[in-house]
Structure formats: C-alpha cells, structure tokens
Amino acid sequence: MPETLSPEAFLAACAVDPAVHELRPDYRALLFVIEGLDPKAAPSSADELIGRAEARARELLAGSPVDEQPHIAAWREAYRSFGAKPQRTRNSLExxxxxxxxxxxxxxxxxxxYNAISVLHQIPLGGEDFDLYEGPARLVRATGDEHFDAAAGGETVVEHPEAGEVVWRDDTGVTCRRWNWRQARRTGLSDSTRTAFFIMDALVPLTDEELISAGNALVEALSAIGHEVDASRRFIGAP
Structure with missing residues (x-):
C-alpha cells in the first residue's frame, strides 16, 4: 500500500466494473477502512454479539431451509449468472x-x-488487512490469468479464477474469488492488523437502509476493539 494513499483516497479509487453491474444491476457495496484496531483485544461485547448471531441463524433456519432464505437465494442466483455452482461453492453468507x-x-x-454482523444482518461481509493492499479494490470479471493465493495443506498455493468469474482484486492480484466466496491469504486479517478494510455486498431484497444499518452496526462493534478507532466509509450505489 503506497504511503501516500490515505483511507479516503483508497476508498475514492475503489470501483465496480460496469460488466459486473450488467450481471446484477441491483448490486451495491458499502466499503470501510477502520483504523486504530487491536485484533488481540477480546471485548466481552464480542461474545454477546456472536451469541445473538447464532440465535438468529437458528431462528431463520427453523422457518425455512437455508437455500430458501431470501438474501442467500439472491446470492445463489448471482453465482449462477457467471457460471458458478452455488451448491458447490457457497457464498460467504450461506x-x-x-x-x-x-x-x-x-x-x-x-x-x-464481522462474521457475527454478517449473520445478524444477512449480508456477505469480508475483512482484510488494509496495509497489505497494493492499490485500490476493484470488483471485476476475471480474465482467468490473475493470481490468487490460497492455502492448501498449510502452504500457500497460487490459483487462477475462471474467465468471467466475478472477483475483487487490487494491483497485484485477486483478493476474493467468486464475489464473496474465498479470500486471498495475502491480504488476510491477522493479530498484527491495525487498519482493516471491510466490504459489504448487497443485492435485492436487501435495501439501502438495511445496508447502512449493517454498516453502522459493524463500526459500533469494532469501536470496542482498539483505542481511538476511526472509520472511513464509501457507498457504491447501483448504476
């Protein structure tokens, strides 16, 4: 990450390629850069939040199967739109x-x-180490030549997305495959992360108001993990 690229400049340069909106014109994203974090902290509020998320999942699944949950079903359809098989590669929310x-x-x-917020608000949510990014995040359709570093047997291996696959990437390579399926090892959060980058992905039936509410809940929860936590955000709307 170039030192001259502030969180605000980074967020301003993030983009969604028009080819992605051609697949899903209803797609929106809420992006955050959160500074001042201490991932070694273990606030008591996290346990309460996780308990609420687990109870929410049980409540939802008691009413209907997971693949019939409206927000999960929307992402299953989005995966099919670029050729992925959602029963084999489940979106992160599912x-x-x-x-x-x-x-x-x-x-x-x-x-x-962030896992708890994802379940509570039924929205895919990814978190990465801001300082490990090389250039801004872009959501694009892959050519198939991009590098994606994954883990296999405890080792880092290089994979390549399929041509046409929807991926998040930076200047170096893919940071998340299949929209919100699997994140790269290169930019992953760790105990040394002090500034994190979060992506919230939204499709109908999730409304803009619900997306903003989920974002506010994320910032509120993360404010307990560190000292003088500061959040910068950007909303990318539908075209």
Whole structure:
C-alpha cells in the first residue's frame, strides 16, 4: 500500500466494473477502512454479539431451509449468472449461516465480530488487512490469468479464477474469488492488523437502509476493539 494513499483516497479509487453491474444491476457495496484496531483485544461485547448471531441463524433456519432464505437465494442466483455452482461453492453468507446454527467459528476479535454482523444482518461481509493492499479494490470479471493465493495443506498455493468469474482484486492480484466466496491469504486479517478494510455486498431484497444499518452496526462493534478507532466509509450505489 503506497504511503501516500490515505483511507479516503483508497476508498475514492475503489470501483465496480460496469460488466459486473450488467450481471446484477441491483448490486451495491458499502466499503470501510477502520483504523486504530487491536485484533488481540477480546471485548466481552464480542461474545454477546456472536451469541445473538447464532440465535438468529437458528431462528431463520427453523422457518425455512437455508437455500430458501431470501438474501442467500439472491446470492445463489448471482453465482449462477457467471457460471458458478452455488451448491458447490457457497457464498460467504450461506456458509456462515449454516455454521452459525451449530456455533460460529472463533478466529480473532476482528473476524469474530464481522462474521457475527454478517449473520445478524444477512449480508456477505469480508475483512482484510488494509496495509497489505497494493492499490485500490476493484470488483471485476476475471480474465482467468490473475493470481490468487490460497492455502492448501498449510502452504500457500497460487490459483487462477475462471474467465468471467466475478472477483475483487487490487494491483497485484485477486483478493476474493467468486464475489464473496474465498479470500486471498495475502491480504488476510491477522493479530498484527491495525487498519482493516471491510466490504459489504448487497443485492435485492436487501435495501439501502438495511445496508447502512449493517454498516453502522459493524463500526459500533469494532469501536470496542482498539483505542481511538476511526472509520472511513464509501457507498457504491447501483448504476
């Protein structure tokens, strides 16, 4: 990340390619850069938030199967639009909601909080280390030549997205495959993260008001993880 690129400049340069909006004209994104974090912190509020998310998942799934939940169903349809098979590669919201019913995974304070917000608000949400980005984030359709570093057997391996796949990327390579399926190892959150970048993906039936409410909840929850936490944000609307 060039030192001259402030959070505000970074967010201003982030973009959604028109080819993505051709697939889903209803797509919107809410982006955050959160400074002043301490991922080693373990605020008691995180446990309460995770408990609420787990209870929410059980409530939802008691009413109808996971693939019939309206927000999850919308993302399944979005995956089909670029050739992905949602029953094999589940969007992050579906994967978390399925797991939350029996108990969310515990990773670190940052990851635990954003996973809980994702389930509570039924919205895909990804978090990465801002300082490990090279240039701004862009949502594009892949050529198939881009690099994506994944983990296999505890080691880093380089994969390539499929041509036409919707991916988030920076100047170096893909940071998240299949819109919100799997994040790159290169930009992942860790105990040394002090500034984080978060992406909230939205499709109908999620409204702009619900998207903003989820973003406010994320910032409020993260304000307890660190000292003098400061949030910059940008809303990217539908065309």
């Amino acid at each position: 994967a978390l909601t399925r797991r939350a019913e029996g108990g969310l995974p515990r990773v670190n304070a940052l990851t635990d909080v």
